[in-house]
Amino acid sequence: MSYLEVNDLRVHFPIKGGVFGRTVGHIKAVDGVSFSLEKGKTYGLVGESGSGKTTTGRAIIGLNNITSGKVMFDGVDITNIKRAKSDARKNIQMIFQDPYSSLNPKKRVFDIVAEPLRNFENLTRSEERKRVQELMELVGLSPESILKYPHEFSGGQRQRIGIARAIALKPKLIIADEPVSALDVSVQAQVLNFMKEIQKELDLTYLFISHDLGVIKHMCDQIGIMYKGRYVEEGTADDIFTNPQHIYTKRLVAAIPDIDPNKREEKRVFREEVKKEYEQSYNDYFDEEGLAYKLQPVSDTHLVALPEKG
């Protein structure tokens, strides 16, 4: 039994249209996604804009309504997390992309970080203060700064405040939605290092959503690649980066700029080849609607979306 198990998850958004604004169709933002997370590991969900990776994360935590499918967390069904026992809501927290807009600018850091504590735990004022100060220290910010407002912090510090809020209730699973995309490289390094550190310290499990393959490779044990609401490939970091099987994954990996200028020409030729292969074998990898097929195992850890044989 895995720690988090997502089974055939679907999130469809209605499209309104016509004279009477009836539902004329659905956008299948997430269209039958299944994966599972092991405790204490980091699972990376990768895809380009519109792939449904963020919707998947938001659906698990209850920010998007699940159309169908099942989500199990630690053996408990949390598909309808809003009505689930509050334990699950406490144990799963989210870190958002933009540290500038995800913190209420009118609230002091103290109130921002204390908010989840107030929702779930009955603490006295002084206990609460002590907890917040501990959390601030844990994320590397000075405990005295709790009376400041978010705008008085830099981007990296703000993201740490977001992390402090997320770990306030000692959660077991954190869904991190593009946590470093809005940050400069050096600040990004700071946040990534820190996330790794608290993972060990607090025995956290991460669902790490990102479009940046470099970051994903650095952070994740297992990776799922999404395209148009479906999985195209899943495997260990090694499977994905050194042995990509699906043409979409190959293309994605080929598109990452190489930091070695000597390999420039080599890379360009390689990309050209992959592009040709993509165009030639497109129909082998996608169905008539241009969507991915069901995942088929190619090894113990490696799954690829291929048409069923026979």
Next chain:
Amino acid sequence: MWKFTLRRTLIMIPQIIVLSLLIFVLAQLMPGDALSGQIGPDVDPERLDEIREEMGWNDPWYEQYASWMGGVVKGDLGDSFRFKMPVSELIGQRMVNTFWLSVATLILTYLIAIPLGIASGRYNDTWRDQLITGYTYVGFATPLFIFALVMLWIFGFKLGWFPTSGSITPGLEPGTFEYLMSKIYHLILPALSMALITTYSTIQYLRNEIVDTKHKDFILTARAKGASESRVYNRHILRNSLLPIAAFFGFEITGLIGGSIFIENIFGYPGMGQLLVESITLRDYTVLTATTLLFGVASILGALLSDIILSIVDPRIRIK
């Protein structure tokens, strides 16, 4: 596009039904009826009840509403109890007057708002802008009826430049040039008084649109192409800022209705606004409900117009 217009027009139907119900019920709730205060004490109360029965005033409200609406749909707004004539006839000429007053006011409003808004937005935070914004604050703070009274007193009575009441000099033949000029002459002062006050919102709106648009990224793109400042303004900033103003047009109409009630009464201008107030004081319910309904429908049409204009001018909505 046509789908959007059709849908938007269909939405109007329930709006108008709710509006008519509301007007009708409110009129019913008003104390007294058309007979109160008009009948001498010597009239037999039984006779009064007979009249009420005859007029259908004792029927349940929904029956009265149904018969009223039935008439309205056929264009029959009932008879004025006071003027002893069909309401539609009574309203006819006044509606034309109010229409022209509104047109004149709108023209003046835009004549004032567009140059001032552009100057204010283009040269924002200069003395020119501060002067214009100052004016808009005054316009915002000044009650229309007081301002109109002052205008009437200065230009009508003291200086005698404009007539002080009516919509036409008596005795002129309709259709002649003199008749037309007299009409316009009577319009100017009330329209100007209203425009000077109500224009503030359009100026502010235009100014803010321009200031906003000025800081958009695509303005940088235009400059990077080598467009001159004046071209950047005319082609990119102004064009993009005037479109929302065009959409605002429908809502101006709604604003005008409120204004015309004050203005027509102060300037003794025989329009719908004046009729509305008269019908309230005289408890002439058929007239009251009819005028209110027409004003309400005009507001709803104004909003519709706004949406349609916006959908025509803004490709982002048009394409949908």
Next chain:
Amino acid sequence: MSEKLLEIKNLKTSFRIKDDYHAAVDNLSLTVNKNEVLAIVGESGCGKSALAFSIMGLHTRAKIDGDILFKDKNIAKMSSSEFNKVRGKDIGMIFQDPLTSLNPLMEVGEQIGETLYLHNKNMSKTDRRERVLDLLNKVGIPRAEHVINQFPHELSGGMRQRVMIAMAIANKPELLIADEPTTALDVTIQSQILDLINKLKDDMDSGIILITHDLGVVAEMADRVAVMYAGEIVEIADVKTLFENPLHPYTRSLLNSVPNANSEQEKLHVIQGIVPSLQNLPREGCRFSTRIPWIDQAAHEEHPTLKEVAPGHHVRCTCYKHFSFPDESKEEQHVLS
């Protein structure tokens, strides 16, 4: 040696904050040659965009001192009507976010056509249309006859950026400034756009200034690289030298902080402290010294200048000679607790 196209001399771009002017680009000198891609790298607030905007004359409220010589004409001192004949024609610019950088209420064709019209008022309407279609084809937009009458919001992000590029190259500029041209795009689209820019560069034989924070993009695209920190260039070298033998502590720190898909590293390097704001910038001495406090103050120059350490390789300050990363784990402790 290749032909000089743009020469910036002692450029100082200052912004007014509370009655005082603060330089975002501080006494910067730089040359761009014909047919080369010069990348300018740095993190937000280092002044790289302010530099691009200065060249294009897009700052409305900044004080600009110094000279910008474009083909020996000083464009920094030109009147706006003179300069309007240059920008859009000889110098083109591509912006970061193609959605907000295109006029939402104007058809794509009209926007590209405007660039043509502004610099050639005699071109007939049909000729202009032909040329716009040409450009759309050239930047790889399919069904150009259809797209020409579309509005920006009807196109995908990648297509919009292609439109921006078509606009920038409409008059075959000799210098192209690309300010974070792929930051708002997905990776696969990014690689297509970068390939397109590369192809166009070879076709047009023009110089390109590529402004980016992405070292991967630099490695793929640049011929030469200038690294900016706090308004100054701290290191400039050809791309291979910069990645193989980076000298300045900032360059080295930056390179070590990137998670790289092609290498294994458990910990990323973290630069201590934060980028100082414009008002709090230490303008005396080495500006990077506060971020590497473990290096002896004596290692820094009093007035650091860019010095040529090898042909074409310039480094600011002497601190690079004495720089080494502190013990990784110890440093992490320091930063994180």
